[in-house]
Amino acid sequence: MFDRLDETIVAISSPPGCGIRGIVRLSGPLAFDCAASVFISDHGIDLLKAGGHERHMGRVRLTADAWLPAEAYTFRAPASYTRQDLVELHVPGSPPVLAMLLDQLLQAGARPAEPGEFTARAFYAGAIDLTGVEAVAAVIHAQTDAQLRASERLLHGALSRRTRGLREELADLLALIEAEIDFVEEPIEFVAPAQVLETVSRVADQLARLLNDSESVERLEVLPRIALVGLPNAGKSTLFNRLTGMDRAIQSSVAGTTRDVITAPLTLPGGEVIVCDTAGFIQASGNVHSGDDHPQLTAAIESITARAMADAELILVVIDATDAPARVLSEISDRLAGRRYEVVLNKTDALREPLPVIAGHQPVYVSAATGAGLDELRVRMSEILFKHAEKHGSELISLTQRHRDALQEAREALLRAASLFESSTDHSVPPAELLALEIRHAMHALSLLLGEVTTEDLLGRIFSRFCIGK
Ligand SMILES: Nc1nc2c(ncn2[C@@H]2O[C@H](COP(=O)(O)OP(=O)(O)OP(=O)(O)O)[C@@H](O)[C@H]2O)c(=O)[nH]1
Ligand SMILES: [Mg+2]
Structure with missing residues (x-):
């Protein structure tokens, strides 16, 4: 499939869409000829005579009279990614510009590269082995x-x-x-039979260890989720923003501000998680929304919260510490039945009396407003979700x-x-x-x-x- 190594291949190798810089890459025997047909150096240097690992400032020709500033990065075989002559032209990252440039290079004798063909050439040239190829794809x-x-x-x-x-x-x-x-x-x-048995068993053990110490790509693609729930105004969105360092969730003194689920990644001591801010429990008895004029909307929002909870490996029940937390927890406890959850008492900065206790629970005391207690909360989440993480830690492949x-x-x-x-x-x-x-x-x-x-x-x-x- 990738055996036509004597052909010169070309492709846009910067990500799709607009960007500050767009890259067109050529590899093969005619890489320098093709690049030289569109590129003029600012310093009068002939690209055909350029060496490896050089950068040349200049312009590229898009049409007969349209020129754009460009840089040419040159690599000579075998000191290149593909082990062939390789040139990269860096131009402003506009899709039409890149398309026109690609067109010029195709006319100059290159052919479009197939997916992964640059890496395939590196593989065929012995520059990387197959696990290296897969690693490039995984990266x-x-x-x-x-x-x-x-x-x-x-x-x-x-x-x-x-x-x-x-x-x-x-x-x-x-x-x-x-x-x-x-x-x-x-x-x-x-060879002594005992030595054969010893070597065979030891290598088998080491293969088992390698399998144990590895994380499957498939599993890494699914990060554990943490859902923030609680009554309106408990400070879920403020906590979400403070934890993730993002100003994604609207926080306001109007109860019922958050209507949808908002997610953001968060790095904890043991690994990465996805945090979800929800509307929480807007139908809980005694709260301002129990007489909602829009029961269908309320039910719909609650079902979104329920789904976020179902997908979460850990639930953080955020409760306003100044608002009878033990009673609030007992009011919402039926919705938490059978779920793994931790109680977070928020707004401790506004407490006048001592920290409230809740029988049978060890709440984490925080203030989303000041950031107090958040380190402890991170550690608590990490302990629950990544109990085994330290075991392999940085050795994971x-x-x-x-x-x-x-x-x-x-x-x-x-x-x-x-x-x-x-x-x-x-x-x-x-x-x-x-x-x-x-x-x-x-x-x-x-x-x-x-x-x-x-x-x-x-x-x-x-x-x-x-x-x-x-
Ligand atoms: N004093 C104090 N106020 C806080 C704290 N956290 C949040 N608040 C305030 O509490 C109010 C509600 O905060 P939000 O983060 O919007 O609460 P929420 O739980 O997301 O509310 P809904 O989305 O409406 O359910 C806002 O006025 C916040 O400024 C805190 O730690 N201390
Ligand atoms: Mg909110």
Whole structure:
């Protein structure tokens, strides 16, 4: 699919839409010729003679008489991302400008790049392995800090480093076992059976650990949600804005200001979450809205709150500390039945009497207005949601299903190899051929993972996650 390496490819590689800077990227034998056909240096430098890792200021020609300021970044093979001659033209990021420039370059002899084709060239040239390719895709698709960090660890080779080391150990072992097979008649022992069992079991354990220490990309894409609920005017929106550092939610002294669910990401000590501000419980008895003129609207808003609560892993019940909090909690407790929630007593800055206590609860005392108590609230949320987070912390690597399947397949082959020792009833050494078969199977799974053995189908699936220009 990406085998036409002698063709020069071109694509817009900046994000779609308007931006300060737009980038058009060329790779291949004619990259410099194509770029030189549209680019004029301000300093009279011939782009065809430019070296690698240079930046040239100048202009690009869009039509016969329309020129725009531009910069050309030049990279000479093999010191480029694709290991080929590569030029990037940086121009003002307007979609029509980029489209016209692309058109000029196509006329000059380049062809449009397919999605992921620049990275495919890097892969074919041996610049990155397959897990690196997938990491580029994961970095492109990362939507949150947590995903980005995990993908970057993948990109920096954490997975290939660990699997490559394990495969080497298996290769060494396999060589010894094969020597046993080849020299079966000789009275030499190349490898002690105990050592075979030890290595096979240890590598299987390490594969299990790798699987445990990883976070699946799919799971990272779903962040835990925290819903803020409570009576009108409790200060939910003020708390939401203060926690997330965003002025997204309208906060006002008019009860019932928030009508819809507003969400924003929040980084806690153990990881990232999505916080949701809601309208809360507007039908609770005794509150100003119980005689609402619009019962249908009230019911609709309440059902939105209920849905936000259903999606949330943790609910923060925000209660005005100055307003009989124990009674308020008992009034709304039926709506919290069966849910994991924490009580947050807000507006402590306005309290004249001592902090109110609620029997059977350990509320977090905060003031959304001054920010008091918010650190404690963050820690409390983190403890509840990320109990296990510190265990792997920064070691997490984001793995795709393909990685997990390959690691699992290798591990199972090794477990089968280990079980050959158990099933040999008379404690005799299991046949070397069978051991070699399973070890080869495990090595093959790891090679597939690293992309040393590839199939067109596999490459197609991986590169289909890319956008054009990457
Ligand atoms: N003194 C004090 N006032 C606060 C605090 N937090 C919020 N308020 C005030 O309480 C009022 C209601 O705040 P909001 O954040 O809009 O409350 P809400 O729970 O989102 O209200 P609705 O969206 O109407 O349900 C506003 O006048 C805020 O300024 C606080 O910690 N201390
Ligand atoms: Mg609000």
